[in-house]
Amino acid sequence: MNDAARIVAALKKLLRSRGFTYAQLAARLGLSEASVKRLFSRGTFTLARLEALCAVLDVDFLELARLARGAGEAPREMTRAQEAALAADPQLLAAFYLVFNGWTYAEIVDRYAVTAAQCTAWMVRLDKLGVLDFLPGNRIRMRVPRHTQLIADGPIRRKYGAQAVASFLAPRFADVGGYFAFEFSDLSRASRELLQRKLERLVAEFHELAELDAGLRASARETVGFAAGLRPWSMEQALPLAPRRRARSGT
Numbered sequence: 001m002n003d004a005a006r007i008v009a010a011l012k013k014l015l016r017s018r019g020f021t022y023a024q025l026a027a028r029l030g031l032s033e034a035s036v037k038r039l040f041s042r043g044t045f046t047l048a049r050l051e052a053l054c055a056v057l058d059v060d061f062l063e064l065a066r067l068a069r070g071a072g073e074a075p076r077e078m079t080r081a082q083e084a085a086l087a088a089d090p091q092l093l094a095a096f097y098l099v100f101n102g103w104t105y106a107e108i109v110d111r112y113a114v115t116a117a118q119c120t121a122w123m124v125r126l127d128k129l130g131v132l133d134f135l136p137g138n139r140i141r142m143r144v145p146r147h148t149q150l151i152a153d154g155p156i157r158r159k160y161g162a163q164a165v166a167s168f169l170a171p172r173f174a175d176v177g178g179y180f181a182f183e184f185s186d187l188s189r190a191s192r193e194l195l196q197r198k199l200e201r202l203v204a205e206f207h208e209l210a211e212l213d214a215g216l217r218a219s220a221r222e223t224v225g226f227a228a229g230l231r232p233w234s235m236e237q238a239l240p241l242a243p244r245r246r247a248r249s250g251t
Contacts, residue, residue, distance in 0.1 A: 004043045007050075008045075010064055011040070011064070013212055014064075018057055022037055022040075058215065060215070067211060076144075076145060077150070077151050078131065078150075080155065082129055082131060083150070083151060086155075086156060087158075091122065092125060095108070095123070095126065096131060099123075099142065101210070101214060102218070102221070105119060105139070107219075120138075123138075132144075146211040147207060168227065199228045
């Protein structure tokens with residue numbers, strides 16, 4: 001995929017993320033729907049047109065370029081030393097979580113009961129840790145990419161994983177505006193592998209949408225938990241029902 005195609009692909013993902021149709025976008029740009037469709041199919045965007053699109057989609061051109069450049073990159077991880085430092089300090093981990101998800105310095109101080117001095121101290125520590133650059137004017141530039149994932153058996157998951165999962169599963173999902181389903185049935189190995197591939201794609205799409213929405217103001221976003229899992233499971237593991245003992249052959 002060349003650079004122009006990556007830009008078009010990123011724009012299409014932003015359109016879906018923002019809930020725009022071609023017709024709605026055309027109205028905002030003062031064009032016909034057919035003209036907008038032609039722009040996307042041919043990829044013939046002028047710089048002025050790209051700037052107008054970015055304004056409608058609430059993203060700057062540099063962020064669009066970053067999204068396009070990141071398309072197709074494999075997830076990466078922080079070092080164990082970086083994770084260990086974050087896991088050792090819950091407040092520092094919380095500050096990292098916020099800036100990793102696109103919160104600005106001003107939004108953190110405005111939303112949470114922290115002083116500017118406290119927030120500055122966290123940003124300086126995160127800078128020294130190598131996960132971000134703390135720039136003049138309290139600007140933040142992440143050094144770990146948006147597709148960074150936690151180490152599977154790393155310090156953060158070991159210390160907070162069980163606690164986070166228990167907190168996530170505690171309420172009735174419908175009561176807090178969520179959705180939960182647990183299904184079980186007998187499947188072949190081929191069907192299980194097919195479902196696993198679909199779950200992997202869904203997880204990738206979840207992270208992709210989070211990256212697209214990171215450019216929005218913090219007030220326009222809400223933290224959402226997402227769990228996906230698939231494994232062999234039997235009712236015997238949930239009910240006090242022992243399996244029937246099978247007689248040994250030859251007896």
